Amino acid sequence: MSKNLFSQSTPVVNEAGSTALPKGHRPIRTFVLRQARMTNLQHDAYKRLMPQYGIDSRTHSWQATGFSSNSPLVLEIGFGMGHATAAIGKANPHIQYLGIEVHSPGVGALLARIEEGALDNIRIIQHDAIEVLKEFIPPGVLSGVHLFFPDPWPKKKHHKRRMYQPWFLDLVYRSLKDGGYVYSVTDWEDYGEQMLEVANEHPGFTNPHGGYSPPISWRPKTAFEHKGLKKDHQIREIFIIKKPLQGESLQRPE
Numbered sequence: 001m002s003k004n005l006f007s008q009s010t011p012v013v014n015e016a017g018s019t020a021l022p023k024g025h026r027p028i029r030t031f032v033l034r035q036a037r038m039t040n041l042q043h044d045a046y047k048r049l050m051p052q053y054g055i056d057s058r059t060h061s062w063q064a065t066g067f068s069s070n071s072p073l074v075l076e077i078g079f080g081m082g083h084a085t086a087a088i089g090k091a092n093p094h095i096q097y098l099g100i101e102v103h104s105p106g107v108g109a110l111l112a113r114i115e116e117g118a119l120d121n122i123r124i125i126q127h128d129a130i131e132v133l134k135e136f137i138p139p140g141v142l143s144g145v146h147l148f149f150p151d152p153w154p155k156k157k158h159h160k161r162r163m164y165q166p167w168f169l170d171l172v173y174r175s176l177k178d179g180g181y182v183y184s185v186t187d188w189e190d191y192g193e194q195m196l197e198v199a200n201e202h203p204g205f206t207n208p209h210g211g212y213s214p215p216i217s218w219r220p221k222t223a224f225e226h227k228g229l230k231k232d233h234q235i236r237e238i239f240i241i242k243k244p245l246q247g248e249s250l251q252r253p254e
């Protein structure tokens, strides 16, 4: 990845607070911005490193990101404190990773990990991932999408705020290359069931496992996974692959 293109500009990265508007749906926000303070380390990393590793999806052009079309690009949505992002990025230096997160402490934490591990294959966008998918990421550029422990929104009246829904897979489908994957994991039983149903019913994806995927060994445990395991929650993994559509359409009735 070209470093210069990042360091040339110093994008102003605001606390993200946008509202996503998936086509044909009422505004949906899949997150709540908590008033969490950054530690000194996170704050320092954020100030120094965001101009270098951050991408402002509202002012940068895709070309200016420096992503090379010669190596795979994998998107991670909601990386939290970035443990898994940094570990996966370190283990796969030939793959480019784009992490999206709205919370500043997590962004600062991942920036500190990037510096500590000299990881030049990770870039960060601090903004609503749904808007980034809709407005910034071009069609057919992603090799994979990671969605590890998305907010479960356990109350039934909040289920509409869950990320993994048919319109989300439509957005992801557009940005993936043929053969690209979506790898999601949750410790919430009914969210796992919802993911599986949405995945298996989507015409643009195939599920090589039919049901849940066996645990994928290269994924490190995340912070939210540890919390779920402490409560004896079972971990459910869903791994699906984009197939080219032939004579079918993703258009859904409004």
Ligand SMILES: C[S@@+](CC[C@H](N)C(=O)[O-])C[C@H]1O[C@@H](n2cnc3c(N)ncnc32)[C@H](O)[C@@H]1O
Pocket (backbone or CB within 6 Å): 030, 031, 077, 078, 079, 080, 081, 100, 101, 102, 103, 106, 127, 128, 129, 130, 148, 149, 150, 151, 152, 222, 223, 224, 225
């Ligand atoms: C339950 S946490 C999981 C964090 C991490 N993946 C883990 O497993 O430890 C979900 C994360 O997704 C982020 N998130 C939710 N909706 C988002 C969106 N639309 N755009 C960007 N980040 C989002 C939240 O801020 C939160 O940090």
